[in-house]
Amino acid sequence: MQGMIISNPRLEFLRPVLERWFDCIDRYNAVRGDNDTPYWHDEKANLGLLSAAAWMAELVTLRDTATRKQNEEGERNARADLFLAGAEDRAYIQATQRWPRVTSLNLTQALADITSDAKRISYASDLKLGCLFVAPQKAQHSASPEELQDMVDDLQKEHTCAVAWYFPYAYRKLRSEAGNYHPGIAVLFKEARG
Template sequence: MQGMIISNPKLEFLRPLLERWFDCIDRYNAVRGDHDTPYWNDEKANLGLLSAAAWMAQMVTLQQTPTRKQHEDGERNARADLLIASSEERAWLQTTQRWPRVNSLNLSQPLQDITSDAKRISYASDLKLGCLFVAPHKAQHSASPEELQDMVDDLQQEHCCAVAWYFPYAYRKLRNEAGNYHPGIAVLFKEARG
């Protein structure tokens, strides 16, 4: 089960990147085997996959890139978690990750928080994005197809500019060392204005 919705035309240039992101997850799983997935890790690991997907989509990226921000008292230094650029467009990302329960995503506040953080990473005229990785989990047993569909429905209801999700069938029943099932991952982007 995979998909994406891009509701903000400014983010349409990310479509090829998100398509390659699915491929990067599959490749990681193919190389590492059936007992590990990249989305169990933190936002830095998942940001690395997103960065690799951008390069596969003929874009360039730079992690922890320094930026300048116009401030009331002049300019100041800032830092973005990731710069993504094509020959025509670019975006600065600030990222975080959450591991909510499958049936209780509650993503509005974390998405708002990371988007607020993104406001501080560059000039007002630049495209700045809050980026939230979401690796839902369920204890005891894997998520049912109905629970996965409910989760996708919830993701589609979030007030964001773009969302992509990937719940690979082969890994839905994979359990980590803590005994939690993580059926996949989603990434949400929201434009930070100002």
């Protein structure tokens, strides 16, 4: 089960990146086998995959890049987790990750927090995005198809500019060392204005 929705036309340049992001997850899983999957790790690992996907989509990226920010006192230095650019489009991204329960995503506050953080990473005229990676988990047994569909429905209800999800069938029953099932990952983007 995979999909994406891009509701903000300014983020349409991310479509080929997100398509290749699915491929990067599959490639990682093919190389590492059934004992590991990238979305068990933190946002830095998942930003690495997103960065690789951007390069595959013929964009460029820089991780942990220096930026400048205008404030009341003048300019100051800032940092963005990821700078992503094409010939005509570019974005500064601030990212975090959550591991909520499959049946209770509750992402609104986390998305608001990371979007607020993204406001501080560059000039007001730049496209700044809050990026929330979500690796839902469930103890005891894997998520049912109904639970996966409910999660996708919940993801689509969040107020985002873009959302993509990937719950690969072959990996839905993988358990982490902690014994939790992680059926896949989603990424949500929200534009930070100001």
